Amino acid sequence: MSELLTLSAVETHIGRYHILHGVDLAVPEGATTMLLGRNGAGKTTALRTIMGLWRASAGEIRFGGSRIEARPTPDIARAGIGYVPETMAVFSDLTVKENLVLAAREGAMDESRLGWIFGFFPPLKTFWLSRAGTLSGGQKQMLSFARAIIEPRRLLLIDEPTKGLAPAIIGALIDCLAEVKRRGATILLVEQNFRVAQEIGDSVSVMDDGRIVHTSAMAELARDGALQHRLLGLSLGAHQ
């Protein structure tokens, strides 16, 4: 399997803080790579560095073979990366429709693709003309997802999509991800919920203190409770 995205020895400083201390990460094409790690490990910082929202102070980021670490954020997005940030970042003053109009930058929205998205996330259709600021947390997450997939993207960066959401919504998000993946997208997914990670991840990298400390197939980590505990501080019972 070839790699769509690779980070080699990437370092990131935020202000005077040194956050990423040489991250090496490979995201194989067509697969779902999980990025796990404790709170404050640097997962969000890694995704933001890929998007160019923080600048890598050292190291190399390649996407589809070309270096992107010095390119401006809009160019990185246009190279084919969709981003679902941890904060969801829906434009609350804009309607659901307007949020998606902006996300579909190639022009008019594709009706059939929109119908496909409504299939996973019916509330987006119900609240089509409501301001996004009036949506519930779960609905905002649906909108943030929809923005990232309204046009086909080669790579999706998704940051903790299930945080604080009800099981029914998590189910809808997982269904959507599975379908997006089946259609050939590559996904880099940060997820704290180990059950979800286990369900959709192919491979996994674990971060701690700004470094990747473990990389393996997802199934391998899922089998090894002691390893999980050491890397993530999970107690098995709490996450079954």
Add this chain to the structure above:
Amino acid sequence: MSVDTGIEPGAALPKARGDYLPLLLPVALALAALPFVPVSTWFTLTVAGLAMGMMIFVMASGLTLIFGLMDVLNFGHGAFIAIGAYVATLVLLPLGGWMQADSIWLNLAALLSAIVAAMAVTAVIGLAFERILIVPVYGQHLKQILITMGGMIVAEQLLYALFGPQQIPLALPTSLRGSFLIGDAAIEKYRVVAVLVGLVVFVTMLLILNRTKIGLLIRAGVENGEMVEALGYRIRRLFVGVFMAGSALAGLGGVMWGLYREQVNASMGGELLVLVFIVVIIGGLGSVTGCFIGALLVALLQNYIGFLVPKLSLISDILLMVAVLLWRPRGLYPVTSR
């Protein structure tokens, strides 16, 4: 878990936040003044207030967008007001014949040329201002204040040097002089024109902001510029465009104000800037509608107070701002998360 799944088909629609209260404020203010003044005077004061409010809105609308979208405190905005007024004066010098002609069309042609020239010049100067002064200080508020104030002072001194410190007359064209009489109330024609121009600017801005992709990008960028970039749009280009448009609007406001006072002078920009900032703050930094209401409130209040309690008129703007901020600490329609 009590989280709203939001996927039951029968679930109630979340109410779109229809926040219409601030829209009623100017009406309430006008009605509140009615018992204290004779009706014909009230009518004249109200039209004067509306006209003044529209002109201040035109000047302030650009500033509020610049602040909301780019997070730039542009104290140089006043310079564009003065420059616009001077450009109009220069253009109208050779067009004196058209201005004094009895034909309303020749009058309007002259005015229109002055306005187009003023807006074009201020837009181009705005472009240079953004490239040279603002770009190096994005994200640094203190430096922005210092450098844009510096730019303002330099512009003002240049105007002094070129045109002298004296008031320069800027006469209204023949057909816009004088007043209508409605009952006992005298309504200056030019004030009606100013109200119309202000309304056209306001409606055009709302249409652009709500109906075009550029407008959506501006509104989205006011809220979260980073996410706009992550969707693949170059927000810097938007910045430049908005800065030029905002400067051109300041130029237009300057022309309108000059014609209203029938004179221009180099310090007019600095004098108006205080008022413009008050309006932008009252409106909620970044909101065009808030800015519109804020401008009307400030101007109406000034006119009523100026008539009723002239001694208070110096501080009426500040009092209004304090009152609004006590009610809504982030302004009438806060839009940015800053």
